């Protein structure tokens with residue numbers, strides 16, 4: 001229904017107009033007003049869609065109505081329906097916004113005028129709406145663009161900016177007007193401008209958006225922008241403009257690079273690093289770095305997804321693990337030292353630090369980072385240090401430290417249970433000789449093997465310690481009633497005496513053992529050790545391969561021994577050494593045919609000291625070598641002196657020490673002695689003992705042959721007491737065998753000794769070796785030896801060793817010695 005507001009004073013005219021419209025098929029209604037006020041009111045209240053107005057009214061006029069209508073409702077079509085008003089007025093009214101002008105006489109034109117006015121009004125409204133919409137969208141676009149945090153711009157085909165949003169202005173740090181209408185060449189360095197242009201041309205050519213990252217050097221900074229340039233199609237479908245949107249990715253890129261750097265750093269770190277997701281029930285590893293792979297041998301693929309416990313293997317009962325579990329439970333840092341196992345099963349000590357990774361959103365930490373440190377080497381070093389502090393490196397046995405500790409424990413135990421225990425101090429006899437003759441590595445090997453043997457002699461609770469050099473100590477705490485200390489000592493001696501094979505050579509050694517008992521011989525470790533040491537010295541002094549229990553007087557003896565050792569160094573230069581001679585008599589004619597030179601030490605304070613008290617000392621410290629040379633030279637000179645004095649030539653026998661035998665220049669020394677003295681080599685005899693040869697039999701044989709080649713005689717002393725077989729006897733250039741005093745002692749009372757003495761004589765003779773018996777004290781012994789074909793004899797029965805002058809006196813008296821009957 002078309003609502004019409006009619007400004008008309010004549011109701012009839014109004015009806016006529018309405019009829020005309022209805023006749024044209026329009027459904028309409030109307031409201032008629034005659035005054036301005038009504039007109040104004042009804043425009044507001046009636047909401048007319050069309051205004052038909054008379055030109056002149058009694059209380060109002062059409063032109064005013066037109067003005068009011070334009071003002072209040074410009075969109076409502078306004079048509080004048082009036083009598084004739086003249087052409088000029090009509091044009092004037094149309095100019096002022098009237099849609100048409102109908103003359104009342106010609107109302108038939110009204111419907112078409114109304115239809116056309118309504119259509120135009122409709123068009124106008126539509127147009128207005130479109131304009132508003134466009135304006136709105138323009139406004140929206142601008143607001144949107146101005147508030148866009150990204151830069152946004154539009155350029156024309158030539159690359160001139162036609163739009164730049166606020167972010168672009170900010171980003172370029174230039175006023176808006178300096179951007180609009182400009183090319184990039186005026187805004188950026190040539191290279192960058194060129195790249196931008198190239199990208200834009202590509203965009204236009206391809207007709208699609210492209211993304212590119214550009215670096216923009218600004219006054220105080222360099223920014224990185226991710227640009228999207230896209231072609232903008234105009235209404236005709238042509239790409240005449242280029243749009244661009246850019247976001248500043250400087251910070252993002254920096255963050256990415258920093259993250260990447262951290263990732264690489266973690267990956268490249270030499271320290272194993274791992275990350276665990278502690279919110280999952282299995283707490284799996286979610287990351288391990290390269291160092292982890294290297295240290296554990298597990299690849300990332302093998303490790304990730306598994307709980308760390310695979311690193312403990314079966315070794316799960318580690319108390320330190322609890323520390324890590326607590327740290328994870330309480331979401332706090334933790335530290336533990338764990339035994340971990342590599343993929344190949346080898347152990348490594350892992351010093352593990354764990355710490356929760358703070359949740360970026362402030363929640364419960366989800367991840368734990370673990371930093372491992374392979375401290376196996378440090379651990380091994382510590383263990384090695386501990387071992388070094390407590391164990392002897394060469395033998396792996398306890399050292400003095402650990403021995404003391406064990407002794408302390410043994411003392412406490414013994415006190416508590418009222419027990420006793422023993423300490424055995426063991427020193428290898430003549431160990432220096434092994435070192436000197438075979439070299440230090442052979443000496444070391446001997447010590448090592450000895451250590452093993454000693455260990456094998458003992459029971460579980462006992463300790464073998466090496467104090468250094470060739471000194472061992474046994475702490476014997478596990479003796480029981482069924483085994484006396486004697487048995488243990490015997491076992492040790494038996495074990496040691498078995499030959500060793502060192503560098504392919506057979507070697508036999510003996511040892512001296514000193515024993516001290518707790519609490520009798522000492523109530524603390526130091527005293528016990530020192531007393532066992534004194535006992536050992538005593539055992540050594542009484543000849544090798546011996547053992548002694550500690551006795552109080554030994555300390556005094558030890559002191560004595562030490563001062564003797566000291567004095568001995570001066571004995572030679574102070575001419576305190578002298579030789580005594582003991583005659584050796586031919587049993588066939590009782591004639592003195594030789595004499596044994598026996599050394600004596602005329603100590604200024606202690607008087608005459610027998611050789612057994614100082615020769616072993618001099619052997620220990622090597623002084624025996626110069627002493628031995630002195631003995632040989634003195635004996636040779638004095639013997640030559642006797643011959644020069646006109647006595648029939650006799651032999652002089654000189655004891656050779658094992659150290660001398662091993663002296664490289666021994667043969668040369670003998671030659672020199674013979675040369676200096678002028679003594680016939682046949683008149684010099686060197687006495688060696690069986691045991692001296694045992695260390696190095698092959699070399700000894702070579703040396704003895706060279707001595708024998710000089711014409712010097714050789715005799716084998718102490719025969720029968722050694723451990724070696726007789727088989728090598730044939731190979732030795734020996735002239736004389738000396739039956740040891742120990743056999744002679746009981747030769748007449750003990751059947752065995754008699755048999756041995758007889759066998760020795762028979763054996764020697766079968767090898768064409770002379771036999772001399774030493775230590776003959778009784779006529780019965782003399783008679784036995786005579787009867788059994790012994791060639792020569794020496795002993796107190798005939799003469800004690802005597803000074804040179806007395807020896808000369810014997811010769812002067814005829815040189816015959818008969819056993820006193």
Ligand SMILES: Nc1nc2c(ncn2[C@@H]2O[C@@H]3COP(=O)(O)O[C@H]4[C@@H](O)[C@H](n5cnc6c(=O)[nH]c(N)nc65)O[C@@H]4COP(=O)(O)O[C@H]3[C@H]2O)c(=O)[nH]1
Nearest residue numbers: 598599610611612631655656657775776777795796797801
């Ligand atoms: N009970 C008893 N003893 C008798 C009898 N006849 C001789 N003796 C002693 O027996 C020892 C014999 O010397 P040895 O077996 O070579 O034993 C010697 C020898 O091994 C060593 N010795 C002595 N002088 C030297 C020397 O110049 N150089 C070296 N290397 N050793 C020497 O000292 C050892 C002991 O020498 P000495 O005390 O002089 O003791 C000597 C001698 O005095 C006897 O009928 N009854």
